[in-house]
Structures are given as C-alpha cells and as structure tokens.
Amino acid sequence: MKFFATAASGTEGALKDELRALKVKVKADRGGVHFEGDLVDGFRVCLHARVAMRVLVEVVRGPAVGEKGLYDLMRSVDWREHLTARHTFAITATCKSSQMTHSQFIAQRAKDAIVDQLRDYTGQRPSVDTRDPDVDVVLRLVRDQATVYLDLAGEPLHRRGYRRSTVDAMMKETLAAAVLQIAGYTGEDDLLDPLCGAGTILLEGALMARNIAPGLGRRFNVERWPNLEADTVSAWAALREEAQAAVRPRALVRLRGVDVSEEALRATRANAEAAGVSADVSLERTDARHLRPDRDRGWVVTDPPYGDRLAAKPLQLAGFARQFGEALRGFRGHTVAILSGNPMVSRSLNLPFTFEHTLYNGDTECRLLRAQIA
Numbered sequence: 001m002k003f004f005a006t007a008a009s010g011t012e013g014a015l016k017d018e019l020r021a022l023k024v025k026v027k028a029d030r031g032g033v034h035f036e037g038d039l040v041d042g043f044r045v046c047l048h049a050r051v052a053m054r055v056l057v058e059v060v061r062g063p064a065v066g067e068k069g070l071y072d073l074m075r076s077v078d079w080r081e082h083l084t085a086r087h088t089f090a091i092t093a094t095c096k097s098s099q100m101t102h103s104q105f106i107a108q109r110a111k112d113a114i115v116d117q118l119r120d121y122t123g124q125r126p127s128v129d130t131r132d133p134d135v136d137v138v139l140r141l142v143r144d145q146a147t148v149y150l151d152l153a154g155e156p157l158h159r160r161g162y163r164r165s166t167v168d169a170m171m172k173e174t175l176a177a178a179v180l181q182i183a184g185y186t187g188e189d190d191l192l193d194p195l196c197g198a199g200t201i202l203l204e205g206a207l208m209a210r211n212i213a214p215g216l217g218r219r220f221n222v223e224r225w226p227n228l229e230a231d232t233v234s235a236w237a238a239l240r241e242e243a244q245a246a247v248r249p250r251a252l253v254r255l256r257g258v259d260v261s262e263e264a265l266r267a268t269r270a271n272a273e274a275a276g277v278s279a280d281v282s283l284e285r286t287d288a289r290h291l292r293p294d295r296d297r298g299w300v301v302t303d304p305p306y307g308d309r310l311a312a313k314p315l316q317l318a319g320f321a322r323q324f325g326e327a328l329r330g331f332r333g334h335t336v337a338i339l340s341g342n343p344m345v346s347r348s349l350n351l352p353f354t355f356e357h358t359l360y361n362g363d364t365e366c367r368l369l370r371a372q373i374a
C-alpha cells in the first residue's frame with residue numbers, strides 16, 4: 001500500500017526521521033512523507049509519529065479531466081472494499097490548476113460516483129456524515145490528475161486527546177513536537193518553557209520523556225473501517241499493548257512550566273492531567289524576565305508572543321524581548337530554542353544563535369533558533 005503522511009511546511013524532514021526510526025521506507029516531499037507498507041505500518045505511524053498531521057493511504061491515482069473524467073475515475077475503484085451501507089463517509093476535495101475549479105462540486109461528484117456504484121452493486125447506499133464519518137475520503141486534483149486517499153486517523157493527529165483547556169495563540173501539538181525534535185531535544189534532559197501558555201511544548205516534551213506514544217490516548221478511524229482482517233486487528237492491539245508497556249512510570253527529567261498568567265497555568269494543569277503527566281511537570285507563576293536557572297544544564301524551549309494576535313505594541317514587544325533575552329543569557333550550560341514569528345523579537349533577544357530553521361505556525365512563517373548559552 002502507498003501512504004502519504006502529511007506534515008506542516010518545514011517539518012517534513014522531522015517526520016521523515018521519525019518514520020525512518022519506525023522502520024518504514026520513506027521519501028520526503030512537499031507537505032509530507034511518502035511511505036509504503038501495510039495497514040499495520042499505517043497504524044504504527046498513526047500511533048507513534050509525533051509530527052504527522054494525517055496518514056493517508058492511496059486508493060487510486062489517475063487522470064480526471066472534467067466532471068465525467070472524475071466520475072469515471074471514482075467508479076473505477078471497487079468501493080465495496082472500503083464501504084458498506086452500514087458505514088458513513090465524507091469526502092474532502094482540494095484542487096489546483098485543473099479544468100474543475102470548485103472543490104465542493106468536485107467532492108459532490110466524487111460522492112455521487114461512490115453512492116451510484118454501491119447502489120448498483122448492492123441496492124443500498126452508505127450515508128454521508130461530514131462530522132464524524134467512519135471513512136474519510138480525501139481527493140486531491142492537481143493539473144487534472146486526481147489522487148484519492150482514505151485518511152487512517154480521521155481527526156487530525158495533532159488532536160492527541162489531552163487538550164482540555166486552551167489559551168490564545170496556542171500552537172498545535174504536532175508543531176510543538178516538531179520544534180522539540182528539530183531543535184534536538186530528545187526527552188533525556190530537563191526542559192523549561194518560561195512562557196508556557198496552555199503547555200503544549202512542555203506536554204509534548206513530557207510525552208517524549210515518559211516515552212508515551214502520541215496516539216495512545218485516542219482512537220483512529222481506520223479501526224472502524226469495514227472488511228478488516230482479524231490478523232490486522234490483532235496486530236494493532238499488540239502495537240497498542242507494546243506502546244503501553246514501553247511507557248516510563250515517571251519522567252527521569254524535570255519538566256518546568258512558567259507563565260505570568262494564572263489562566264494559562266490552569267490550562268496547562270488541566271491538559272497535563274488529561275495527558276497523564278501531571279506528576280511529571282512543575283508549574284509556577286513567574287515573570288519570565290526575572291527567571292534564574294537553578295540547574296547547571298538543560299533545555300529552554302519556548303515561543304514568545306509574536307505581536308499578531310496578542311495585539312502587543314511593537315515597542316513593548318521589543319522591550320519584552322530584550323529583557324527576556326537578558327534573563328536567558330543567565331542560563332549558562334543550557335540550550336535555548338526559540339520559535340519566533342517576528343524577526344524584531346528574534347533580534348531583540350540578542351542571543352548567540354547558531355542554528356536556524358524555517359517552519360510555519362499556521363500561515364505565519366517562523367524561525368526556530370537555537371543558542372548554546374556559555
């Protein structure tokens with residue numbers, strides 16, 4: 001089977017490394033990583049990849065010129081293998097540089113083809129459920145070439161199942177995991193996020209430190225698919241058990257979250273509880289500009305306010321960054337990694353950055369910067 005695991009722009013390399021570690025043959029591409037294997041490999045990636053957003057398995061690929069071309073391509077698939085009248089499904093379509101230009105219309109025609117075929121074969125039709133379908137069909141049309149996939153996870157993989165509480169300007173769990181991995185954090189060292197917000201970086205670090213597979217707290221749509229072989233289902237159960245058995249009872253490192261906002265700390269606490277790592281994280285309400293290290297090594301990983309959604313004034317932001325940078329320069333022996341969406345903030349921190357990587361937080365182009373504080 002051919003798979004495509006999607007990842008946010010700039011994190012494809014990190015995903016490729018993860019998939020290699022999971023022993024699947026990979027090829028990185030824009031927006032994700034291709035790999036080959038069977039449904040057990042696909043499930044393993046859903047369970048273990050911290051950076052993947054979706055895991056898609058290819059159903060068909062071919063020319064789909066105009067409405068009829070698309071309809072015919074969709075009907076060339078035997079949908080009885082993937083759907084029954086007892087299962088619900090949904091189609092998401094995207095298109096680029098093609099004769100058909102309306103993604104909703106494309107999805108509608110593709111749906112008609114599936115429903116018509118199943119009705120012809122079985123006399124019954126599956127229902128569409130756009131909210132929580134059993135089978136999620138993903139259709140991409142580029143220059144009149146369509147690729148049709150099924151989405152193994154359903155809900156995107158950044159939804160680990162632990163986010164109970166939110167704050168402004170939170171990052172996705174998959175981005176936080178990518179930031180840690182690209183910076184080089186492995187979960188084997190102390191970690192501090194001095195502007196922790198809802199705790200996303202801290203909690204992704206805690207999952208790494210406890211060796212908790214990111215998908216262990218949730219289910220995947222593939223588990224609801226029809227025609228699953230008993231061997232596949234038992235192999236999945238074995239993968240979950242193996243992942244559960246590999247969880248460390250306690251983190252061997254200190255995970256520390258700091259924020260000035262009591263609301264942010266409450267959110268982190270609730271999320272840590274849901275992730276099962278509350279005993280591993282210590283939280284304190286402090287102004288990050290006044291932080292002092294109490295260890296002689298470790299990691300500081302954080303994303304300072306960028307000034308977009310937080311409506312901070314540029315001068316205030318620069319002033320904050322200067323003072324925050326001064327505090328960070330006191331963290332001798334530490335590695336500091338900053339995700340910044342604002343070059344002025346990066347400059348004002350005035351840290352000896354020696355590593356830079358571009359990635360995107362939603363639409364915002366960001367730099368991941370790393371400095372070793374001597």
Ligand SMILES: C[S@@+](CC[C@H](N)C(=O)[O-])C[C@H]1O[C@@H](n2cnc3c(N)ncnc32)[C@H](O)[C@@H]1O
Nearest residue numbers: 170171195196197198199200259260261287288
């Ligand atoms: C961009 S948000 C961090 C979001 C976080 N990474 C997440 O995913 O939830 C920045 C955080 O910095 C906190 N903050 C702003 N100024 C601060 C200061 N002087 N000291 C400590 N925290 C501060 C805010 O309360 C906010 O929670």
